[in-house]
Amino acid sequence: MDTTRHLVILGVAGSDAHAVANHLIAMHLREHGYDVVNLGVCTPLTEFADAVDAHPEAEAVIIGSLNGHAYADLRDLPALRAAGRLARPVILGGNLSVGSHKADDVHDRLRALGVDHILENPYELPLVLDLLRAATPGATRRAKKRNARTRTGTRAAHLQGTGTRAAHQGTGTRAAGQRGSRTAVGSRG
Numbered sequence: 001m002d003t004t005r006h007l008v009i010l011g012v013a014g015s016d017a018h019a020v021a022n023h024l025i026a027m028h029l030r031e032h033g034y035d036v037v038n039l040g041v042c043t044p045l046t047e048f049a050d051a052v053d054a055h056p057e058a059e060a061v062i063i064g065s066l067n068g069h070a071y072a073d074l075r076d077l078p079a080l081r082a083a084g085r086l087a088r089p090v091i092l093g094g095n096l097s098v099g100s101h102k103a104d105d106v107h108d109r110l111r112a113l114g115v116d117h118i119l120e121n122p123y124e125l126p127l128v129l130d131l132l133r134a135a136t137p138g139a140t141r142r143a144k145k146r147n148a149r150t151r152t153g154t155r156a157a158h159l160q161g162t163g164t165r166a167a168h169q170g171t172g173t174r175a176a177g178q179r180g181s182r183t184a185v186g187s188r189g
Contacts, residue, residue, distance in 0.1 A: 008129065009051045009058045009088075011039030013065040013073035021094070022064055025122045032126040045076050049085035060089045060129060064122075068098035070110060077114040086114075089132050093119040 008029060012022050019041050026036045037051050037058065048061050065073060070092060080086045092115045097106045107118050117128055 005035045007035040007037065007055055007058050008060050008062055009037045009048060009055065010062045011043035011048060012041040013063055013070055014042060014044045015069050015073050016065050016067045017041045018066040021066060025064065028122065029125060045074065045080055049080050052086055052088055058088055060091055060132060061086060062091045062125065065092065065094040065096060068095050070096040074113050074115065081114050089116040090114060091117045091119060091128060093122055
């Protein structure tokens with residue numbers, strides 16, 4: 001039996017302030033044995049990249065978008081990936097475009113930006129994450145080695161205020177005019 005804790009990074013796209021689904025998904029993942037770095041709502045892609053830098057053991061980046069502006073919020077994904085950032089599978093879910101009638105090419109356009117997996121149902125997340133892990137044998141072991149080498153430098157820098165909210169604890173919600181703090185690694189129990 002695999003008793004290794006698996007870490008994922010979760011957040012809501014930059015222009016989206018829908019917090020309830022985010023918290024429910026985090027709870028669901030924790031119930032399935034995942035540690036979750038929950039960046040909360042209105043999270044720019046650069047903050048997802050900063051969280052991956054701070055947590056190199058992360059297996060995936062999960063982005064929710066309920067306001068229908070996923071494409072606009074993820075338009076910088078190709079540039080970040082080209083710069084070597086966000087080098088993890090990106091999983092996207094929610095209401096991905098505006099309007100009740102969805103264009104046929106929404107998923108194609110998002111995949112062209114670099115989204116690896118698009119989910120219709122958040123309860124599919126544990127299965128998709130398990131399949132990703134199975135498809136990359138040794139990935140967890142390599143991530144642990146990387147984490148051991150970089151934990152002191154990278155994490156310490158982020159904890160000293162380089163701008164990543166993943167290093168700070170909080171509720172994941174924001175008051176008007178305030179950036180707010182984030183929930184760091186959470187686990188069951």
